[in-house]
Amino acid sequence: MILKRMMTMVSATLLAAAGAPVPAPADDPYVWLEDWTGPRAMQWVEAENKATVATLQGDRRYKAFYEQALSIASAKDRIAMPMMIGGRIFNFWRDADHPQGIWRVTSEEDYTSAQPRWQTVLDLDALSKAEGRKWVWKGASILDPQERLALIHLSDGGEDAVSLREFDLxxxxxxxxxxxxPVSKQNVDWRDQDTLLLARDWGEGTMTASGYPFVVKALKRGAPLSEAVEVYRGSPADQLGVYPMVLSDGDGNRAAFLVRGVTFFGNETYLLTPEGAKKLPLPARSSLQGLMQGQLLIQTSEPWVSGGVTVPAGALASVSLGDMKAGGVLTPRILFAPNARQSIDGVAATRSRVVVTINDNVRGRVLTFASGADGWTSEPVKLPDNATISTVAATHRNDRVYLSVAGFLAPTTLWAMNAADPAPAQVKAMPARFDASGLVVEQYEAVSSDGTKVPYFIVHRKDMKRDGSTPAIMTAYGGFEISLTPSYAAIMGKLWLERGNSFIVANIRGGGEFGPAWHEAGRKTKRQIIYDDFAAVARDIFARGLSSPSKFGIYGGSNGGLLMGVQFNQHPNLWKAVAIQVPLLDMVRYEQIAAGASWVDEYGSVTVPEEKAFLERISPYRNIRKGVTYPTPYIWTTTKDDRVGPQHARKFAARLKEFGLPYLFYEDMAGGHSGDADIEQSARLQAMQMVYFARELEGE
Structure with missing residues (x-):
């Protein structure tokens, strides 16, 4: 989860290129483990894996955990989530018969039936077998308005780097x-049927320090890459490079934009015109969210004053596409401005409405907006409460919308509605995957070190003794303005909650649960407050008797893995088990590893003295100490992670080994940053982690 934007755009060549030029500190003896797939590093990984597999997969619980996780992941009665393309419903599907997945299609009418008649259009298992590659689905870019052609994004083994292939639907x-x-980090959209707007590795001098493309070219059908014509060039100093975006609406309006990621959160937005790229007067911390009836939708993460209108941070506003093309001062119209306990979770434009999903005190809500002469009017959509609500599919061709609704104990349901007359109806429901009888969900608040109230959810048995004896697992993320909200965690329920244990989600700062201010409170050198929030939640849990340090485990991945590493160092007495997933851990070297340089806007840089001093203080790899009693951590990553990179996890484990401290380390060879090359890998990783928690918190 660490890239909020451009999640699929990291080059396969990035890790080797990024780590080499900068000399390592003299006190770092494990830089050799940064050699991504070097023989010495991989021999070390092989030895570590052998020991960990023997421990976790050799545990008496592993077989049952794995079989249960695989059964849930491959169940054929899951909801086939829809993609609306060309008047039909497409779906990407994995099960035991198709572990890598198939892309399939049915009619809109047939989709609502209990047993839709699916037709396979692309079989990744068959394609992989034929081509001798492990192709992983990374999505499709659809040509609008015809919606007959698609660019299929294929990853070899789960890397963010993809190949693009044209497909006739x-x-x-x-x-x-x-x-x-061919494979690269690829930022692409269709300019028209015969032209792609493409940012990629065009050769020397076209990639940022973090490995993103900053040169956009127009590639014509039938032409080689060498004949693509440059349309815009950013700077090698940009943190995220440049990516194209073509927006259309149901009235036939269409416009091509270029978004230049100068920093992770700061953009420059350009409109492509016949005269070239025209910079737009939009705030740096804003993002384009769609086009509806000629109105361009813009979400802000900072206040925006224009045309006598003040748009607050965290709001959604619109401007006329015609006015934008004409130039001059823009006069935005506000659709939604959140209060202090709200945030926008998603925006979708239909034929005549804008559908906005929001978090209201970490509970999902949906509003629809219509544009009129006097501004925007809104209408709430009635859906189940105490749940996370997400827009699954919407199209500017009509007003049909599909929404998913899920809670900790409520299996995911799919709802359909007409956004112009919103009366949603449930059309699909996933069966329960675990026994939730006797379980309850409660929301509490902990008081952090600065007096701020930090909410958290806990799922536990109604009859739980509040004497601290219940094993519990807690997770959080705390970064990049990304929210953690209630969801139906089927494998957690089956492998953990059914055993009488508890599960906690902490909504700490750094995330987006309460909008930009909640995130900004913990950015860069203010980041310690994020770690204080997490510890405060744990202490509140212990004070209420909901668990205790000897029965308490924590886990998190990516930026959440950094959170786990910091907690491991700063509060080793609060945890019995710490699972650290695909993590950042060497915060002194993170800018030199994988896409690390792109995250300076979140973490700070060692080139800035004040920020370097802070990073040195919190870096988990740099702050392990001899003679301290730590819990035994489980650190896992994947070789194919070309976003964060496996180097952090390797070096952390090596330092623990040097100090004679206990640990478990596992590096899967496929799966990328999310560890999802196929359903078997996902089940294996889930089962191994749950065995680890059971061993540490329940006992042998």
């Missing part, structure tokens, strides 16, 4: 002689 096959762009 009507014929159900790759287009012979069509677009076929």
């Amino acid at each position: 009507e014929a159900g096959r790759f287009v012979e002689g069509g677009f076929n762009v």
Whole structure:
């Protein structure tokens, strides 16, 4: 979860290129483990894996945990989440028969039936077998308005780097002689049927220090990459590079934009015109969210004053596309401005409405907005409470919308509605995957070190003794303005809650649960407050008798893995078990590893003295101490992670070993940053982690 934008855009060559030029500190003996797939590093990984597999997969609980996790992941009665394309419903599906997945299609009418008649259009297992690669689905870019052609994004083994292949949705096959762009970090959109707007590695001098492309070219059908024509060039100093975005609406309006990621949160937005790229007068911390009836939708993360209107941070506003093309001062119209306990979770534009999902004190709500002469009017949508609500599918071709609703104990349901007359109806429901009878969900607040109230959810048995004896697992994220909200965690329920244990989600600062201010409170050198929030939640749990340090485990991945590493160091007495997933851990070297340089806007940089001093203080790798009693951590990562990189996890484990401290380390060879190359890998990783928690918190 660490990239909020451009989640699929990291080059396969990035890790080797990023780590080499900068000399390592003299006191760092494990820089050799930064050699991504070097033979010495991989021999070390092989030895560590052998020991950990023997421990975790050799545990008496592993077989049952794995089989239960695989059964849940491959169940054929899951909801087939829809993609609305060309008047039909598409779906990407994995099960035991298709572990890597198939892309399939049915009619809109048939989709609502209990047993839709699906037709396979692309079989990744068959494609992988034929080509000798482990192809992982990374999505599709659809040509608008025809919606017959698609660019399929294929990753080898789960890396963020992808190949692009043109696919005919009507014929159900790759287009012979069509677009076929080799592997790279790829930012792409269709300019028209015969033209791609493409940012990629064009050769020397076209990539940022963090490995993102900053040169956009127009690639014509049938032309080689060498003949693509440059349309815009950012700077090698940019943190995120440049990516194209083409927006359309149901009235036939269409415009091409370029978003230059100068920093992770700060953009420059350009409109592509016949005269070239025209910079738009939009705030740096804002993002384009869609186009509806000629109105461009803009979400802000900082206040925006324009045309006599003040748009607050965290709001959604619109401006006329015609006015934007004409130039001059823009006069935004506000659709939604959140209060202190609200945040926007998602925005979707339909034919005549804008659908906005929000978090209201970490509970999902949905509003629809209509544009009129006097501004925007809103209407709430009635859906189940105490749940996370997400827009699954929407299109500017009509007003049909699909929404998912899920809670900790409520299996996911799918709802359909007409956004112009919102009366949603449930159309699909996932069966329960674990026995939730006797379980309850409660929301509490902990008081952090500065007096701020930090909410958290806990799922536990109604008859739980409040004497601290219940094993509990807590997770959080705390970064990049990303929210953690209630969801139906089927495997957690089956493998952990059914055993009488508890599960906690902490909504600490750094996330987006309460909008930009909640995130900003913990950015860069203010980050210690995030770690204080997390510890405060744990102490509140202990004070209420909901668990105790000897029965308490924590886990988190990516930025959440950094959170776990810091907690491991700063409060080793609060935890019995710490699972550290695909983590950042060497915060002194993070800018030199994988896409690390792109996150300076979140963490700070060692090139700034004040920020370097802070990073040195909190860096988990740099702050392990001899003679301290730590819990035994479980650190896992994947070799194919070309976003954060496995180097952090390796070096952390090596330092623990040097100090004679107990640990478990596991590096899966596939799966990328999310560890999801196929359903078997996902089940294996889940089962191994749950065995670890059971061993540490329940006992042998």
